[in-house]
Amino acid sequence: MALTHLNSQGEANMVDVSAKSITARTATAEAYIYMSEATLELIQSGGHAKGDVFAVARIAxxxxxxKCSDLIPLCHPLMLSKVQVDFDVELVNKRVRIETLCKLAGQTGVEMEALTAASVAALTLFDMCKAVDPxxxxxxxKVLTKAGGKTGDWQRETA
Structure with missing residues (x-):
């Protein structure tokens, strides 16, 4: 399969999606942030000096x-219809699992938006907790699932 973000001369190229059909598209992604048990307990108890860490990371x-298209040069600006960011504290693994969902009706997929949401939520958790747990x-x-578009549905195989 050829790379779509390069033109025939090998130059960076924003893909022309104008001829693609508008379809419902979704993608989910995840990230993990490992931290000390004490930091996890601090976040869960609401005792963090910076307030509700998960609320801030969710908004971020x-x-x-x-803002994905402002950060990743060849991404299309998209009219997202839904963005969801969820957190699952896994005390036994000393980590927080972040799962994101992005949806729209459009001409291109939302995998990059889901990945960006997961990444920035994790970075925000890091930023808010770095003073107590550097x-x-x-x-x-990683992307977990994608649905819609010409290539159809895809789901990551579980280990």
Whole structure:
């Protein structure tokens, strides 16, 4: 399969989607941020000095999805109809799982928006907690599913 963001001369190229059909499109993505048990407990108890860490990270993820085309040079500006950012604290694994969902009716997919939402939500958690836990680690950023468009539905195989 050829790379779509290069023209015949090998130059960067924004893909022309004007001839594509408008279809319902969705994508989900995830990221993990590992942190100390004490930091996780601080966040869960609401005792963090910066307030509701998850609320701020959720808003940051939503804003990031909406600004994806400003951050990733060849992404199309999209009229998203839904962005959702969810957090699952996994105390036993000392991490927070971030899952995002992006939806629209449009001519191009929303995988990049879902990935950007997950990434920025994780970065925001890091930013808000770095004073108490500078050894946090962000990992596992990936697309989980995509639906719609010419290539149809796709789902990551689970391990």
């Amino acid at each position: 993820g939503i804003q990031a999805a909406k 050894e946090m680690e962000i990992t596992g950023i």
